[in-house]
Amino acid sequence: MAKVSRIFIIVSSIFLLPLLANAQVNAVTFGKNRVQYKKFKWQFYQTDNFNVYFNEGGQELAKYVAQAAEAELPQIETATEYSLQRRANIILYNNFADMQQSNVGLETTILSTGGVTRLINNKMLLYFDANHAHLKKQIRQGIADIITKNVLFGDDLGEVAGNQTLLDLPTWLTDGYVAYIGENWSSNLDDDYKSEILSGNYKNFSALAYKRPMLAGHAFWYYIEEKYKKENVTYFLYLARTYKNLNKACLQITKKKFKEVLADMMEYSEEKYYKDIARRKAYPKGNFIDGFDISPRLNYYRFNVNPNKKDNSYVVTQFKKGQVRVIL
Structure with a gap:
């Protein structure tokens, strides 16, 4: 202390x-x-x-x-x-x-x-x-x-x-770096970023950076860490200061222009999170049950499957012309 x-x-x-x-x-x-x-x-x-x-x-x-x-x-x-x-x-x-x-x-x-x-x-x-x-x-x-x-x-x-x-860096970039240094990427941050990416509200990174600058900036530096090694995060910022040009700094680290890296990041994030959804998709457990046609003129309620796992039968209550019928 x-x-x-x-x-x-x-x-x-x-x-x-x-x-x-x-x-x-x-x-x-x-x-x-x-x-x-x-x-x-x-x-x-x-x-x-x-x-x-x-x-x-x-x-x-x-x-x-x-x-x-x-x-x-x-x-x-x-x-x-x-x-x-x-x-x-x-x-x-x-x-x-x-x-x-x-x-x-x-x-x-x-x-x-x-x-x-x-x-x-x-x-x-x-x-x-x-x-x-x-x-x-x-x-x-x-x-x-x-x-x-x-x-x-x-x-x-x-x-x-x-x-x-001489050095005109986007606010989201510098604020995002501060957030990156101050707090490790966490499950809460990832969930927040994932929700934004999958919302369909952003056509490109600029739109995301405008709406959520701190989150977008933090995600950018975490992306650089993931794709281009952690030691290149601070080196990227150092090069931006030295060259006073983001494209030159970006080319030296990624071999791509700055806008290309931002586009790659959005594509990478979308693909990553959509794959995650596919892996987590819940499929119902149990056996297949033959269905039946539903008439728009009838009311159905209280659908129940036989609790016996070896029996694929079901029961449904049907209401027609004031009469209640139980269909097995």
Whole structure:
């Protein structure tokens, strides 16, 4: 478990407000605000790699988050082949309602220190819904998100601006990668994806990515793992950053253009799930029974098969002209 070194106290209604309001960077948004119904008295724990901010009543939960984040970090760094360059800020809320009031995250904080302006994009917002497994998933995906953005865009403001101008990756691709790193492909995810694929609502991958971007992106990276080896997942993203071109990165990994791989993925998924349905199709057990013709002018009910397995007879009740007949 990670050692929590110190507790710092901050009293404010809003944490880390932007010191500079204007910067021509796509990641920065302006003019947004939320009405706050309560003031937050912020404290934070500091570990080797994280500052965990919490408010009243969240001290024990913050300890858990700090320890869990330190425990999860090495595995995520191994998966992304990249190390966290500086402490990440975790803003922890006791519940979802508190997080909805927060102004944190509406703007990317810009901090000027020592004459150097830096983009503070290494923060994550967490909330507790009484489910520790869900909280841990938020932690993993939050760390993965910070590292992924550092890999793709860097830390320095100028570097971020330059990289975002040149590197235009689909949101579903980067968010899907974060989801892939943060959570292993599971039976629940597979069932969700299977339902979408077999729904018949999507003519191509773009339609799926538009409707379910996170799921589509997660499924894409899992497909790359299945078809082209797990080690090529992060390498694919690295090549996309290096070449600043998805087609070039895709050609080196798959020998195909990016759109061709997406089409292959949809075809592969449909074939896989339709075969699964065929294997699971339930066939009725028992012996064959000769049928009989049903007249549209008659009513039939109470059909029963002889429980004796050696006898293929049946009985059905027929209603005709006010009379009830039993047919054997």
